[in-house]
Amino acid sequence: MTHRIAGIELGGTKCVATLCDDQRRILDQTTVPTTSPDVTLPALSAILARWACDSPFSALGIGSFGPVGLTPHTPDFGHITATAKPGWRNADVLGILSGPHDVPCRFDTDxxxxxxxxxxxxxxQGLEDFAYVTVGTGVGVGLVVHGRPTRGLGHCELGHIRVPRLPGDIWPGHCPYHGDCVEGLAAGPAIKARLGQKPLHEATAQDPVWTGVAHALAQMCHGMLMSCGPHRILIGGGVANGQPHLRGMIERMLRESVAGYIPLPGEPFILPPALGDQAGPLGPIALGFSALESVRPGSPVSRAQPLLAAGNG
Incomplete structure (x- = not known):
């Protein structure tokens, strides 16, 4: 039996709906602007309904910007919670999108x-302990320990930790909750504010603004190394991908900060995501595969085939 997996990635500015077969060929992919819940969520629901009508999908994965409720059987499970994005607090993402479809479903942060x-x-691949960092509108961290994303009182929010500042830097930061947390120092809106609202792409690699950005991210990575010891840290997102020199700066600062206390490998430790700009959209597909595998252990879902795009809608 051939399975089709549906995935919905809810981002702060856009949402991506992706439909794959069980070899991970992309059958359809559609982008929807993130405006308000009463507009965006029905638009995504309509895409899922169309796919289900054409040929029912076997599983659904949903990855959402957050914070989100991830504890089952609690009132906020599947909801966006303390977001600064206007109108989205308490939006029932999981209920609205998965409710009409009687298929295995998994929900997590994007x-x-x-x-x-x-x-x-x-x-x-092959690692059970690693981190994926996205630096864009915010700073998000997917921290995987023993093969699973961390859980507890909430999901990982390392982008909102406070870290040692560069000497003499007293800029208050741009996070509405914490001021000079990592996100408040290194996310796109913070960088733009420090540049006097100049577009980020106009800042050259030599602009001093990147020193502070790289320092904040390196200190965050230092904290991850000392607490969880990931074997690799991947850094992507619009800011990092648009300024590829940042990864090298972060690695140099991280190695200097760690000072040999933890023996880092000789090869690069900070890497870009191998899936490129498809890492986000394929995230919910990975959740969908996991959901299907959890209820159908014999399902022929592929872990090894290369990504093949069969269409783009």
Missing amino acids: VNAAALAEGRWGAA
């Missing part, structure tokens, strides 16, 4: 989902 996709098919 960055946790992307991390799992990189672990299944990308630059973290």
